[in-house]
Amino acid sequence: MTAQAQAQVGIEGQYTERCNEEVRLRSTWRGRFEMARTQHLLRQYLPEAPADVADIGGGPGAHACWLKQLGYSVELLDPVDRHVAQATAAGISAIKGDARRLPWENEQFDAALLAGPIYHLTEASDRRLALREAIRVVRPGGFVAVVAINRAANLIGSTIANTLLTRQQVVTDILETGFSPDNERMAETVYHTTTQLRTELVNAGLASVTIHGLTGPGGWLTIAIDRYFGEIELPDLLQQPPPMDTALECSRLADRHPELVPSSSLLFAVGQRA
Template identity: 75%
Template sequence: MTTQVDIETHYTTRHDEATRLSSTLKGRLEQARVRDLLQRYLPEPPADIGDIGGGPGIHASWLQEQGYSVELLDPVQHHVEQATAAGINAVQGDARRLPWDNEYFDAVLLAGPMYHLPEAADRRLALREAVRVIKPGGFIAVIAINRAANLIGSTLANKLLQRQGIVTDILDTGFSPDNERMAETTYHTVTQLRTELTNAGLRAVTVHGLTGPGGWLTVTIDAHFKDEPLPASFTEPDPLQTALECSRLADRFPELVPSSSLLFAVGQRA
């Protein structure tokens, strides 16, 4: 049985979050889509944004470039040091116990907390805290991992038979204690994610397919070529642009949301 490592170990010895969104097609698609969707919901700058679980500050740096004032919180000290070095106001902390006053931010982004808090009670606390620190009318955006992502990804990689127990656990409950790929990770259905935000008191909750059906093109290409340069036959047209346009088109059709490996949900505080 595989023993799941904790978040600190995962992000300091096994996984470089600072390069994840730039080193692969899948990462670049995710980054482009986060920017797409944030621009749709955020107030015009200047405004105060909380980046909770913001890692080394990839999204926060971009938000600052757009003219926003950003404060970042992350549980991993290494990420906080990276974010601080990038010129971001960053502190180490817990999404369930935020250090900020009530109604402090105009908008809040929670990336990691929704999938790195496997217990529903802990996610409720994190959402409640996010609601507390946001001003009335402000938006809270969260990123979650689709419960079907392991099934589809393992099948595309022809690894389903090796990981079938893990995949089945995740499909059944949203969590597997044997999941070796990501530390302390939970996976959402679209309905579950919408319900969690609604139950936290948010209104007008919308769930988007973050990477959309186009994300599976980037996963397949990344897996096939790894760190090798793409041959000319794969660069014209640019597969990133193909995947991005596919995901943008799919945004018009809510029934396509479950085809996305990542989910982006937004709700507004009353």
Template identity: 50%
Template sequence: MVNTHSAPLPCSADGLAQNLIAHYVSYDEAGRLEATIRGRLEATRVRELISRYLPPTPCAIADIGGAAGAHAVWMQGLGHTVDLIDPMAHHVEQARRAGVPAVVGDARDLPWKTGTFDAALLAGPLYHLIDPHNRHMALREAARVTRPGGVVVAVGLNRHANLIGAALAGQLMQRQRIVHDIEQAGWSTANDRWSAQTYYHTVGELHDELTEAGIQVADIHGVAGIGGWLAVVTDRYGLDDEEGHMLRTALLAARMSDHYPELVHTSAGLLAVGRVGGQR
């Protein structure tokens, strides 16, 4: 493992790194998963899916781009050991205060030795790396620090999420250029929803990127499936969910969607799982 009090690695000088800094300085990532029905649904589903594939307790896990440690704390609670890395210093401090060993660093250049971990989780880096070479570097690094036969879990955003979301919100006419850009190229310079540049994968592209990094893909899941859109509508229009009915319904829809592979394409979030070195 690494020294949790080591000096922060410098952020790269490219525009993407500066863009990420500007976004996460002003955005409360630490509270995101608890602040909305959509966030709570995402957290529940990501953890359900991860649980299917993690090696037996205890195992060593790298949480790459793990922000303030929400998933890391949960994995520690299962009895695993977790080391977290994130490019934002305040995220790392939040993770450390939560009891997670954490360092500032870059997913494309991990500080850990080859084969250190039984599993690696990338729940954030891929959708902030616009350049495919950078995504390849991040996945190769995750595969490098994971032992042969170990599990790599990578989260991506669905290429078609903006088309579905803009249509549901009645904003497709206003956002038509952005939706078109993303459908064609995976991202848009005109995207005004997030200050950080964001990349959106197709299911096939996410599969191919893991394969090219030496990770044999076992499955690609839709994180929230069609249930995610119920959560989006509930949050957007402030629908009353004091009884938790909407969240339970969204969760049921997400779980049911997972039984039908063709519905993966309807999910805003994608979760790919594979093994390093092709071992099953």
């Protein structure tokens, strides 16, 4: 089996056997917070509807459904059969495919969202191909938005969960290289620094690159709640004020201070096609 085929098997297993992305985005504190913040940032860059958007690695279609409700025309592509089926069932035009070889025409879309491919392509050459393909299908002046995982996310998350000492080698690998072959949490996943992410987007040909803290420091509150409460109702002490409001306001405040971007577990980078 080729390395590419092995990677695809790993990703299929991640989203078929270990993680239901549709449930995560709609039912967990972390997922709902991530959705709200993604929508907040997309509103800053998307042209007004109607416009054409490519949702590359769009998973089960959570972002595509929201965009469609706003009046956008959305085409979704994902490498996982389960995701394509879920997106299609939700009424989204969805096909199975590879971010490195998009099936669409040149300059077909006004914007492209890559909310998954960049951190699931562990080779820099593959990420460059995916970015260049996204640029190819976007019209001049259009934006390409990318989600990446902060290299420090495992260090902070494992500390919050009190699993750092049992995952120390994985965390150390990721901090030093951005990848660990023994990462049991996320198959075939690469982690970025802000400098690395900016460099990759600029080298691919995008202009006016800006990096935001997608989840910001407020996201760690939702991760802690999911870790220690899960389905259990929060105690009264943690319900007033609503923790989602606190997390969102925390990250909105951090948005005003670019030096706080590395405090976010997820990074949202956006660049413009010249």
